[in-house]
Amino acid sequence: MSEHVMSSKFYYTIWIVLLCLTVITAAVSFVDLGPFNTIVALVIATVKALLVILFFMHVKYTSERLTKIVIVSAIFWLLLLLGLSMADYATRFLS
Amino acid sequence: MSDSPIAVEQHGPEHLHHFADAEQQRDAASLGMWLFLATEIMFFGGMFLAYLVYRYWYYNEFAAGSRSLDISLGTINTAVLICSSLTVALGVRAAQMGNRKLLVILLLLTIVFGFAFLGIKGVEWYQKFEEHHIPGRSFNAGDLIKEYPQIHIDPQHEQIYFSLYFAMTGLHALHMIIGVGIFVFLTYHAWKGRYTPKYHTPIEIGGLYWHFVDIVWIYLFPLLYLIDRKPLR
Amino acid sequence: MATVAVSAEREHYLNKEYGIRSWLLTTDHKRIALLYLVSITFFFFIGGFFALLIRLELLTPAGDLVQADTYNKLFSMHGQVMIFFFLIPSIPAVLGNFLVPLMIGAKDLAFPRINLLSWYLLVIAGVIYIHCIATGGVDTGWTFYTPFSTAFSNTRVIEAGIAIFIVGFSSILTGLNFVVTIHRMRAPGMTWSRLPLFIWAHYATSIIQLLGTPVLAITLLLVVFERAFNLGIFDPTRGGDPLLFQHLFWFYSHPAVYIMILPAMAVESEVVACFTRKRIFGYNFVAMSSIAIAVFGFLVWAHHMFVAGISLYSALIFSILSYLVAVPSAIKVFNWTATMYKGSISFTTPMLYALGFIGLFTMGGLTGLFLSALGIDVHVHDTYFVIAHFHYIMVGGAVMGYLGGLHFWWPKISGRMYPEAWGRLAALLVFAGFNLTFFPQFILGYMGMPRRYWQYPPEFQVLNVLSTAGSTILAVGYVLPMVYFLWSMRYGKIASDNPWGAAGLEWKTSSPPPTFNFDETPEVTWEAYNYEEIPAPAEVPVER
Numbered sequence: 001m002s003e004h005v006m007s008s009k010f011y012y013t014i015w016i017v018l019l020c021l022t023v024i025t026a027a028v029s030f031v032d033l034g035p036f037n038t039i040v041a042l043v044i045a046t047v048k049a050l051l052v053i054l055f056f057m058h059v060k061y062t063s064e065r066l067t068k069i070v071i072v073s074a075i076f077w078l079l080l081l082l083g084l085s086m087a088d089y090a091t092r093f094l095s
Numbered sequence: 096m097s098d099s100p101i102a103v104e105q106h107g108p109e110h111l112h113h114f115a116d117a118e119q120q121r122d123a124a125s126l127g128m129w130l131f132l133a134t135e136i137m138f139f140g141g142m143f144l145a146y147l148v149y150r151y152w153y154y155n156e157f158a159a160g161s162r163s164l165d166i167s168l169g170t171i172n173t174a175v176l177i178c179s180s181l182t183v184a185l186g187v188r189a190a191q192m193g194n195r196k197l198l199v200i201l202l203l204l205t206i207v208f209g210f211a212f213l214g215i216k217g218v219e220w221y222q223k224f225e226e227h228h229i230p231g232r233s234f235n236a237g238d239l240i241k242e243y244p245q246i247h248i249d250p251q252h253e254q255i256y257f258s259l260y261f262a263m264t265g266l267h268a269l270h271m272i273i274g275v276g277i278f279v280f281l282t283y284h285a286w287k288g289r290y291t292p293k294y295h296t297p298i299e300i301g302g303l304y305w306h307f308v309d310i311v312w313i314y315l316f317p318l319l320y321l322i323d324r325k326p327l328r
Numbered sequence: 329m330a331t332v333a334v335s336a337e338r339e340h341y342l343n344k345e346y347g348i349r350s351w352l353l354t355t356d357h358k359r360i361a362l363l364y365l366v367s368i369t370f371f372f373f374i375g376g377f378f379a380l381l382i383r384l385e386l387l388t389p390a391g392d393l394v395q396a397d398t399y400n401k402l403f404s405m406h407g408q409v410m411i412f413f414f415l416i417p418s419i420p421a422v423l424g425n426f427l428v429p430l431m432i433g434a435k436d437l438a439f440p441r442i443n444l445l446s447w448y449l450l451v452i453a454g455v456i457y458i459h460c461i462a463t464g465g466v467d468t469g470w471t472f473y474t475p476f477s478t479a480f481s482n483t484r485v486i487e488a489g490i491a492i493f494i495v496g497f498s499s500i501l502t503g504l505n506f507v508v509t510i511h512r513m514r515a516p517g518m519t520w521s522r523l524p525l526f527i528w529a530h531y532a533t534s535i536i537q538l539l540g541t542p543v544l545a546i547t548l549l550l551v552v553f554e555r556a557f558n559l560g561i562f563d564p565t566r567g568g569d570p571l572l573f574q575h576l577f578w579f580y581s582h583p584a585v586y587i588m589i590l591p592a593m594a595v596e597s598e599v600v601a602c603f604t605r606k607r608i609f610g611y612n613f614v615a616m617s618s619i620a621i622a623v624f625g626f627l628v629w630a631h632h633m634f635v636a637g638i639s640l641y642s643a644l645i646f647s648i649l650s651y652l653v654a655v656p657s658a659i660k661v662f663n664w665t666a667t668m669y670k671g672s673i674s675f676t677t678p679m680l681y682a683l684g685f686i687g688l689f690t691m692g693g694l695t696g697l698f699l700s701a702l703g704i705d706v707h708v709h710d711t712y713f714v715i716a717h718f719h720y721i722m723v724g725g726a727v728m729g730y731l732g733g734l735h736f737w738w739p740k741i742s743g744r745m746y747p748e749a750w751g752r753l754a755a756l757l758v759f760a761g762f763n764l765t766f767f768p769q770f771i772l773g774y775m776g777m778p779r780r781y782w783q784y785p786p787e788f789q790v791l792n793v794l795s796t797a798g799s800t801i802l803a804v805g806y807v808l809p810m811v812y813f814l815w816s817m818r819y820g821k822i823a824s825d826n827p828w829g830a831a832g833l834e835w836k837t838s839s840p841p842p843t844f845n846f847d848e849t850p851e852v853t854w855e856a857y858n859y860e861e862i863p864a865p866a867e868v869p870v871e872r
Contacts, residue, residue: 019174041321113434144576254567266546
């Protein structure tokens with residue numbers, strides 16, 4: 001968290017983008033993209049999350065490297081939980 | 096009474112006694128809240144694993160369950176939370192600029208959006224109750240089976256989707272309620288003039304928490320509501 | 329003896345204020361450490377009482393002391409009380425709380441009120457768990473496996489689950505406090521490479537507490553929801569997977585064992601350095617190995633599930649990873665041993681515990697490697713081999729580390745010396761009693777005696793009798809310190825600032841320390857373990 005005071009116009013811009021992405025993700029779900037529906041939905045969700053983290057939570061403007069390390073580590077640990085568990089589920093009924 | 100130099104200084108809330116200076120205190124609070132949010136990621140993460148496993152196993156039932164949710168209410172709720180994140184971010188900015196009145200208004204608006212979200216969520220849950228989609232003895236997936244004859248739906252597996260739906264949205268709602276409580280506390284102190292450009296750390300870290308709860312919903316929305324809305328053949 | 333004590337005139341954290349409110353509402357990390365000391369000792373004796381009943385039942389092959397259902401409750405609650413209400417808090421909440429600010433030159437932890445909250449969460453959880461015990465207990469095994477815990481057990485599963493959920497948050501908040509404190513509140517000149525290894529190990533422990541415990545929390549919550557609200561997440565009749573519970577449970581509970589051993593390793597480094605009067609060999613390796621243990625510890629959890637039904641391919645992956653996690657622990661053992669080479673060794677009580685730790689932890693760790701081999705695990709899983717393995721680490725390792733640490737820092741905490749002769753006697757009794765209790769269990773497990781069984785074939789009786797005999801000696805060894813520590817608070821020799829001649833900032837302030845730890849904020853210009861600059865004490869203080 002820095003002392004950088006951002007313009008309210010900037011926040012409003014991010015807000016509009018987030019709302020647009022919400023509408024887009026809902027609308028795209030009605031279009032048949034096969035297996036890409038899930039991927040598109042998750043990508044859009046991740047973009048929205050990044051906008052909130054970087055701009056609303058000020059992570060883009062913080063000088064603290066430790067904050068970024070904490071965020072990346074937490075996400076990595078979550079992926080570890082999901083990934084290593086799926087190593088079991090994805091290979092359970094192979095033979 | 097010891098006359099060590101340490102014991103004699105007086106400090107305001109921005110510089111508690113055990114810290115070397117206000118900056119150390121601010122940095123500590125910020126790191127503390129980010130670490131707490133990391134624990135929250137792992138906390139929700141357990142349910143995301145359950146979701147991942149069962150969606151992998153029971154895709155049809157997840158798709159049917161997802162379709163039975165009201166997409167308009169879900170989208171509106173997502174928008175409500177995004178608006179609340181905006182008011183939170185603007186609120187932090189108001190605190191940075193020392194604008195007490197604006198800060199209080201924005202905090203109150205955030206609380207209003209929070210209640211709106213919870214209200215809509217309550218309506219959705221009630222809908223599920225009426226449709227007999229609450230897991231347990233009264234559960235009945237007959238409506239879904241009838242609606243989607245082209246895919247095979249096991250009513251027992253369908254209960255797993257709804258169990259996760261209620262667990263995930265329920266826990267999220269609980270975090271919203273706690274968030275609203277925190278913001279009531281912040282609003283009261285803001286109104287009393289406790290926050291200044293020099294000291295508004297509680298607003299910042301309360302804001303971080305609120306944004307986190309928003310981000311969880313940003314993921315819950317597509318995962319629960321948008322699994323498969325393709326037109327049926 | 330002259331007890332016109334210096335400590336009575338000088339103000340310190342114990343005599344600054346009197347009265348129950350000054351203790352129950354304290355934010356002083358040192359007082360909170362003592363609050364924890366009292367609480368976890370209480371739970372240690374409850375868990376020990378269950379152990380005593382277990383060992384009494386197992387004196388004879390027949391199930392003749394308690395009924396089978398009761399026996400299930402005994403081993404379940406022994407495990408839960410010992411792990412969640414004793415071992416996991418023990419060193420971090422008592423020694424860590426007391427020492428972390430002192431060792432880094434800070435006045436307190438970053439969040440003193442959250443520190444107090446952590447203690448209250450332990451107490452509240454403890455009260456709930458005691459109520460659970462009193463109203464029927466829990467019989468699911470300490471591991472709460474589904475679907476027995478969710479659908480079939482008739483015991484107080486919800487209450488136990490809620491209690492452990494709450495105490496989990498106590499653990500999370502302690503970890504959070506330590507990480508922020510270590511990052512933000514080190515004294516000027518206290519760089520990362522000058523930190524005592526005690527701090528490195530507690531930092532690693534805190535990482536595990538932060539990232540692992542929330543997964544246990546959500547898992548227990550889902551079990552509670554399933555029982556209370558009939559949700560179907562682990563229910564096989566609705567398509568739920570019992571192994572999902574096990575994945576989620578062990579994702580925390582394996583790293584949890586590193587929460588229990590890393591702090592003991594923290595103590596080990598400090599004690600070995602002091603009573604060898606040398607810098608720990610390979611400081612960087614020992615520091616990094618703590619972090620490595622914390623990280624690798626998260627990669628191995630399914631080795632608890634090798635015979636539960638996971639895929640063979642994932643079993644292979646977890647087996648290999650389990651071998652890897654042994655490497656950083658071995659590095660530590662080699663480095664402590666290398667430290668002792670050509671050192672000037674004193675066999676004080678803390679050093680006796682430390683020496684015992686090295687031997688017993690090594691045995692426990694090596695037998696863990698046996699278990700990581702899939703072929704061996706098929707035979708010894710769920711036998712007494714496993715029980716012996718983890719007790720070697722948790723009791724032979726963690727508890728001895730805790731006791732060694734308590735003795736080492738007792739002068740700092742209380743301002744008094746404990747009686748050294750009794751200390752050594754108790755340490756020897758613990759070591760002897762421990763080995764007699766648990767070594768036979770390796771043999772029993774190898775011979776095929778299953779765990780969690782309340783009766784067994786007669787050919788196993790001799791070893792079981794030996795084990796029970798050992799447990800009585802162990803019990804005496806545990807009670808003795810309680811008695812003489814209490815004795816020493818009134819009659820013990822007054823301790824100087826640094827009776828052991830040890831390195832570390834905590835020894836530069838008085839015994840006991842003033843409330844705000846240092847009269848002036850220290851400025852650190854020396855490396856850790858600068859024993860070449862510290863004169864050895866004229867004699868190792870001995871109290872008759």
